[in-house]
Amino acid sequence: GAVVSQHPSWVICKSGTSVKIECRSLDFQATTMFWYRQFPKQSLMLMATSNEGSKATYEQGVEKDKFLINHASLTLSTLTVTSAHPEDSSFYICSASASRGLAGVPVSYNEQFFGPGTRLTVL
């Protein structure tokens, strides 16, 4: 139980294009999802907190018009990198906090479950 998927797992795009990354909780409902960015050999930097049905809360220094986050349902949050540039190349990781298990799957309610990450390369 408590599986989080991300799609795509890797993407290569041209500079100036937009890229959408999906984060799904497969067997639980997640009121809150988090988006992190990780540079090579560095820690995870929290970009934003995404709550279902409301606007995301962005961390200081993160451009909300550049990184659009939508949390349209209790199992899906998307991150769109708009007009991507080479400096946006990074490993993007999402995580989700469970608010309810699905199909009888027990979940821990004070734990974050991480997706496998998406490697974005902008040429």
Added chain:
Amino acid sequence: GDSVTQMEGPVTLSEEAFLTINCTYTATGYPSLFWYVQYPGEGLQLLLKATKADDKGSNKGFEATYRKETTSFHLEKGSVQVSDSAVYFCALSGLEQAGTALIFGKGTTLSVSS
């Protein structure tokens, strides 16, 4: 604000050696503490956690004890294996509830050779 400090890596060990990765934290209140592991090219996996002082988290031979008096949560393993090679992150959560972001340390790379 809350923060996590962990020892600089990389840590290089031979198989069956003893491992310690130090982690200290600064937080108001009573945070929950976590160790996550990241294998190359993958996302993070929870290794162990502790939610209150003197709790010991353990998993796969790894242990860490929540020490409030020293604000520490050091990760230990008695005998490392090559398969333990990964990046280890110490993290804290200020509130024990869903919807609270984690604060991560910078990560420590462990490399184990046979």
